[in-house]
Amino acid sequence: MDSPVKIPYESFIKIDRKSETPIYLQISNQLVNAIQRGYLPFGTKLPGTRAFSSILEVHRNTAVAVFDELSAQGWIESFPNKGTFVIGKDQEKPLQVKSFEQNYLQNYPTKPGFQFKISNILDNPFEHSDCEFIFNDGAPDIRLTQIVQHSRFYSSILKRKAHQKSLGHYNQDGSEFFKEHLSRYLNLSRGLPISKNNLLITRSTEMSIYIVSEILLEAGDTVMVGDLSYFSVNMIFQKSGVHIITLPIDEEGIIVESVREACQKKKIRMLYLTPHHHYPTTVALSAQRRLELLELANEYGFIILEDDYDYEFHYDKSPILPLASADTNGMVIYIGSFGKSLAPGFRTGFIVAPESLMAEMRKYLGIIDRQGDILMERALGEMIADGEINRYLKKSLKVYQERRDHFALLLQEKLGERIAFQKPSGGLAIWLEWNIPINLMQLSRDCIKDNLFIPKTLLYQNKGLTAMRLGFGDLNFEEMEKSIEIFSKNVKVLTS
Template sequence: MFPYKTSLHINRRSKEPLFLQLTNQFIHLIKEGTIPSGTKLIGTRSLAELLQVHRKTIVACYEELVMQGWLEAIPKKGTFVPKDLPFLKSEDYRGNEISNHTDQIGFSYYKSNLHHRTIEKKDDWMYINDGVSDGRLTPTEDLAKIYRRISSRKNITKHLGYISTQGNDQLRNVLANYLNETRGLSITKEHILITRGSQMGIWLSAQLLLKEEDIIVVGETNYASADITFLHQKAKVLRVPVDENGIDTVALENICESQQIKGVYVTSHHHHPTTVTLSAERRICLLNLAKKYSFAIIEDDYDYDFNYNHAPILPLASHDVHNNVIYIGSVCKTVAPVFRVGYLIANKEFVNEASQIRGLVDRQGDALLELTFAEFIESGDLDRHIRKVHKVYEKRRDLFCDLLREELNEYFSFKKPKGGMAVWLTLNKKYTWLEVTRAARKYKLEIGNFSRYDMAKTNHNAIRMGFARFNVAELHELIKRMKLTMIDLANLEKFA
């Protein structure tokens, strides 16, 4: 019998809920093969007695593991580790064990050798977005108080000159601790480069990874700004299908068998634009492929904090033992886009190179703003803000999806997203988004650049439609204008 009592540990002083502590420990044990595929786990009541916790804690842990794909519950038989779950390889090509904290980089890259349509918004119009936060919920007063307090300190002048291109030391230390605790990473400040948002992280990664004709793989549907960044480097962008489990790793492996690729770009938590989550099986497969074929994974974790059906799934970076992952994120989505504070996390050597290139286009960030966010995070204010808006956005998601089904079911199809701030909305094939865009302007509704959701030109006829930025009254008004638009189009088709 597996030694549960000595292998699982509970820290009752930790802010992390007990069921999540156990969940993450189980994931680690399954991932490294200590609990092999096919293993039947001990019953919830027995495990609760062993660990001296409430049975509900174990039930919640098992349910979370089943939800994430690390376990499967078979009626009348028990709870098992899936038999087809691949083992995450942790040795080199000679079979030697690799340390989880090795600084040996897992991929090649080029070192530095450097020789959107804007819409003028009107007050009485409504504008579709692809999933952004509601600025009215931003804790501007709290942030302003911190900023004023920092600015009035006697020693503030030392922060008013040039600082490291990697960003403010205090923020980097705070972020390292915060991300280690909330995302299961194992990093120090040396692994962090502060950026002005996720896009800067994508651009810097492309600068170091890609030159002309180098291959990078993305989803058949993908974040358009990332595609454009890679194409600007004159890289060759290859696409793999995306289904309800995320990018197709079998298709990716087929590419790797015939061509040398430099990287894979993935939004693993909620795929952009379709909102699906990369499954546990495919996460491990992707990491194994990166090790086997020595490519980088650019993991853009743009809305980690907003998952409504279960706890946020730990990023690929938390399972990376070979330094293949470049982890990118920001506070722009969580707090407000105006606060350009993001981060790029990778091997120390890669971070140093990226910081040198960053210095050529943006000498440094805003030191006072970075200090403000260091205190905002360290004080717990960020977590409190996340908990507050999480509840608001979940209610808005539910209302938006209900209204879509009730009022627009004959025109659109969609699946209720598990998280994020947008719905992937597929238009009935009888209509086109160009027609909808033109017709919607009669009702002062702007759809925006719908073509960016189909860079591969597959004619899937879908776009992302954000709900988080609209309050209850605005969501009703949005649906009303959409319905009037579609009724007009239906009448035109009827009398054509």
């Protein structure tokens, strides 16, 4: 074996003296890495601690600690009057030390050594930008959230000894306390006659739909969605291998006659709806159409998956109650989000369904989210019980309504007859259609140059439609005015 002093240890052992990791551990970890990759094969003789500390310019006690660590882990062994050697499987032929490339051991493999499936369906559609101003599809403003007050609930719960026990075990069923209070909250606010046994707590709307799809959909099933629909949900359905039928939308939501026609042609497994404010157009499904859809579901036996992603945000009048509130035959699965107006860490998703189906859903939740977040759920339950949720929501709704009105006014003033839109009765976004020819992708690229980012997921353009979904919730008045000034300037330049 080569003499230990010939091995260029300093070329592959890099010490970060500002790191919180002790230097001896940094060195020992990198030596283990070298042994595992064959750079220091079985039988390699290591230099003595004095020589080793000199090579790496560290204190001898550090070198001693490195050797002690490697010995404790079983990588090296010292022999009196002989030296310290790398331990490993003996070879028929002695292994030669590989040549060392600068920083090679610092690099992780760029690709695996095996084949794997690549999904184009699940490519991330979301974009990010460092622009100062950003339009989104209707996100709330985290600056309006009372993070300190909300954190106090969580901190208080964490300090209670009775709740500390819950940290020591998994709880895929979630907090019974939260489910009990959430079921009452949904009963009062959305007319859902449910108990805690009808609730499954999830991390998000997307997780809820994934669980529903895994249980209720099989490859080859047919699912109906709006002609314009939420792209993330469509991705989940496509991953399930189902056939998707798109249905036309008008100012009252899904056209019911198109649902009937689809059912007459083939067996339909599910209809996905966002009836409170259709995504992306923001129109509300009329009360009459809701009743007609329930009748069709009973007649043809298809599931209605009702997604109330922003039920909390309504301004001008009380919202129409969910289809699930009028469902007496168990044809509707209701999913939603709770605490969307709160800081992101305090939000959660949920599914409402009959108890027998809920039992099956819990099995799937136990696989993908066995641990859950029982302390956060307890905090949310206490915020409901204390009335904090209602107080905060009432306060924030006033701000969002003012922002909606100001945003609509600015759009009308700056773009006038170039656009058409209806001021939504709720939600945090405006659906804007163009009355003039315009390339939306080019508009987005031009706006970026002026520090305004418009993600491609907000753009809807085909042969018969040119439209955008613009969120206003997370923009204050000054940000709105600057954003729309940039927006309108680029529109006029592009269409002049």
